[in-house]
Amino acid sequence: MxxxxxxxxxxxDDPADAVAASHKLLVRAGYVRQVGTxxxxxxxxxxxxxxxxxxxxxEEMDAIGCQELLMPIMHPEELWRQTGRNEIPELxxxxxxxxxxxVLAMTHxxxxxxxxxxxxxxxxxxxxxxxxxxxxxxxxxxxxxxxxRTREFIMKDAYSLDRDPxxxxxxxxxxxxxxxxxxxxxxxxxxxxxSDVGMMGGxxxxxxxxxxxxxxxxxALSEDGSYAANVELAVSRPSLPDFGPSAPIHEIETxxxxxxxxxxxxxxxxxxxxxxxxxxxxxxEQGGIVLALxxxxxxxxxxxxxxxxxxxxxxxxxxxxxxxxxxxxxxxxAVGLREGAVRxxxxxxxxxTGAYLTGANRTGWHLHGAEFGRDFTGRxxxxxxxxxxxxxxxxxxxxxxxxxxxxxxxxxLGTRYSDALGAKYLDESGVEQSIWMGSYGIGPARxxxxxxxxxxxxxxxxxxxxxxxxxVWITPIGEAALVxxxxxxxxxxxxGLAVVVDDRDSSPGVRFADADLIxxxxxxxxxxxxxxDGVISIKRRGVEGEQDVPVGDxxxxxxxxxxx
RNA sequence: CGGGACGUGGCGCAGUCUGGUAGCGCACUCGGCUGGGGGCCGAGUGGUCGGAGGUUCAAAUCCUCUCGUCCCGACCA
Numbered sequence: 001m002x003x004x005x006x007x008x009x010x011x012x013d014d015p016a017d018a019v020a021a022s023h024k025l026l027v028r029a030g031y032v033r034q035v036g037t038x039x040x041x042x043x044x045x046x047x048x049x050x051x052x053x054x055x056x057x058x059e060e061m062d063a064i065g066c067q068e069l070l071m072p073i074m075h076p077e078e079l080w081r082q083t084g085r086n087e088i089p090e091l092x093x094x095x096x097x098x099x100x101x102x103v104l105a106m107t108h109x110x111x112x113x114x115x116x117x118x119x120x121x122x123x124x125x126x127x128x129x130x131x132x133x134x135x136x137x138x139x140x141x142x143x144x145x146x147x148x149r150t151r152e153f154i155m156k157d158a159y160s161l162d163r164d165p166x167x168x169x170x171x172x173x174x175x176x177x178x179x180x181x182x183x184x185x186x187x188x189x190x191x192x193x194x195s196d197v198g199m200m201g202g203x204x205x206x207x208x209x210x211x212x213x214x215x216x217x218x219x220a221l222s223e224d225g226s227y228a229a230n231v232e233l234a235v236s237r238p239s240l241p242d243f244g245p246s247a248p249i250h251e252i253e254t255x256x257x258x259x260x261x262x263x264x265x266x267x268x269x270x271x272x273x274x275x276x277x278x279x280x281x282x283x284x285e286q287g288g289i290v291l292a293l294x295x296x297x298x299x300x301x302x303x304x305x306x307x308x309x310x311x312x313x314x315x316x317x318x319x320x321x322x323x324x325x326x327x328x329x330x331x332x333x334a335v336g337l338r339e340g341a342v343r344x345x346x347x348x349x350x351x352x353t354g355a356y357l358t359g360a361n362r363t364g365w366h367l368h369g370a371e372f373g374r375d376f377t378g379r380x381x382x383x384x385x386x387x388x389x390x391x392x393x394x395x396x397x398x399x400x401x402x403x404x405x406x407x408x409x410x411x412x413l414g415t416r417y418s419d420a421l422g423a424k425y426l427d428e429s430g431v432e433q434s435i436w437m438g439s440y441g442i443g444p445a446r447x448x449x450x451x452x453x454x455x456x457x458x459x460x461x462x463x464x465x466x467x468x469x470x471x472v473w474i475t476p477i478g479e480a481a482l483v484x485x486x487x488x489x490x491x492x493x494x495x496g497l498a499v500v501v502d503d504r505d506s507s508p509g510v511r512f513a514d515a516d517l518i519x520x521x522x523x524x525x526x527x528x529x530x531x532x533d534g535v536i537s538i539k540r541r542g543v544e545g546e547q548d549v550p551v552g553d554x555x556x557x558x559x560x561x562x563x564x
Numbered sequence: 565c566g567g568g569a570c571g572u573g574g575c576g577c578a579g580u581c582u583g584g585u586a587g588c589g590c591a592c593u594c595g596g597c598u599g600g601g602g603g604c605c606g607a608g609u610g611g612u613c614g615g616a617g618g619u620u621c622a623a624a625u626c627c628u629c630u631c632g633u634c635c636c637g638a639c640c641a
Binding site: 009011012013014015016017018019034036037089090106107136138140141142144149150153154155156157207208216217302303306312314405406407408409441442443444445446447475477478506507508509510511512513514516525527528529537 | 577598599634635
């Protein structure tokens with residue numbers, strides 16, 4: 001392919017509104033263009049990389065016996081009412097000319113369960129695995145970072161149908177294996193981590209996380225590699241203070257002390273010997289205040305606390321705190337609460353051993369030596385934010401916390417969707433049973449962006465070979481060089497490679513800069529040295545130095561490098 | 565949803581405070597030189613200053629409303 005015929009809308013400057021590296025580079029290199037907030041076109045270059053990414057995914061899905069199909073984006077809202085997911089705020093809704101209510105699918109569990117209900121009759125029909133590449137629509141509160149978070153995106157979504165939990169586990173494991181091979185082949189560095197089931201519901205879930213500073217998620221990883229989890233549900237062993245002997249609880253005066261730091265300093269005790277009161281108001285009809293207790297040096301994790309409460313919440317106002325506890329914020333604790341002051345006390349498990357310094361519910365006073373069970377109580381739920389340096393529960397290996405981009409996930413859904421839509425089968429003894437479902441997603445465009453985040457330099461993108469839009473970029477300098485370039489391109493193309501001959505009339509420097517920005521793995525320069533020495537230069541993107549080879553060996557050298 | 569910022573040729577920006585004939589760089593077109601890292605010279609094309617309303621002799625500039633986009637906090641491939 002001649003570059004002069006390609007749409008290569010490269011930009012010299014970073015787009016002004018871009019922050020993420022992948023956003024800047026994919027726009028600058030001419031891969032994508034924005035249509036609106038969270039809405040992107042894939043230009044020809046970008047579409048090639050997207051297509052190659054999807055092809056790797058397709059091959060690995062096919063390899064585990066997952067069958068490709070295609071379902072519509074627009075669904076009757078009634079279908080979503082059956083699972084209650086029509087209430088999700090991210091769901092786009094519309095009405096047709098007859099007044100029928102429709103939704104734009106954000107995922108396809110309902111549709112799969114609908115088809116399973118209609119087509120699966122017997123245990124002999126199971127197991128099944130189906131997948132598609134289909135557009136998803138999500139009314140995101142905040143699209144972000146170019147391709148990293150969009151309102152419309154193509155997802156590879158796969159679904160498994162099994163007769164029982166054991167079958168589901170086998171399908172889930174097969175998908176996990178395929179996912180590892182996919183990210184491996186794509187050249188996307190990733191971690192497989194335990195994750196929250198979120199809006200999908202279900203029993204088990206893992207996320208495939210591409211480490212990147214642009215990531216919105218945080219994952220906890222043990223140094224020995226044995227533990228990896230999203231901080232949304234990560235657990236750890238915190239360091240323990242020396243509690244000393246148990247003593248009766250007693251009040252101490254702490255004038256003007258409102259923070260853990262002040263308290264710890266004032267009484268001269270380790271912050272790990274204090275308990276912190278987090279006071280929140282659940283945003284539901286039930287009303288009331290929740291008092292959540294974590295150790296003084298710890299933080300409550302919002303999502304963990306949301307799960308513990310069973311729904312969203314907001315911080316309590318100082319007025320609400322004064323009214324419920326009869327004391328100012330900063331002196332609040334769980335000991336000696338009056339009847340009905342709070343809806344519930346939630347206690348982080350760390351606090352169930354030892355004695356703590358905590359608010360006395362009397363302004364300017366704290367309590368020494370409060371012990372769980374003796375002096376205060378509450379529902380024990382892990383709500384603690386795991387911190388860097390804490391130890392893995394299993395092996396005691398230290399944890400580090402890294403930002404990452406969620407590029408894929410797998411869920412064991414169970415029977416939630418099949419029950420809602422009546423997806424059942426008859427077993428060997430003629431008894432009707434629920435179908436066990438799993439769902440498995442990958443965002444190819446987000447994956448592409450994650451790879452761009454992980455693999456670039458100051459000159460531009462550096463694509464892993466599997467996802468590069470072209471395999472070889474040839475820059476001829478001069479008339480004779482162009483002839484040689486076309487010959488080399490023809491040879492390589494016949495071998496199945498995608499090759500660009502940059503015949504544009506720009507100066508060599510401009511063309512080199514474009515080739516580097518676009519990030520094609522192998523670049524060939526054909527110039528003066530062809531006539532002088534009969535050699536051409538081959539350069540690997542992202543690797544220092546060039547290799548001069550006789551023009552006749554060019555194709556063989558490239559083919560060897562590419563198949564290596 | 566809360567908070568902040570920005571909309572001026574295709575891209576990146578100045579001009580706005582203090583109203584007075586819309587500018588710079590890049591890109592693009594033509595001619596010439598150049599040809600292994602965004603090269604040089606010359607001549608050009610292209611903008612209802614996001615939109616609407618208002619104030620004024622006069623609005624990119626002041627006022628009101630509105631639309632759009634980005635970033636920071638709660639949600640997810």
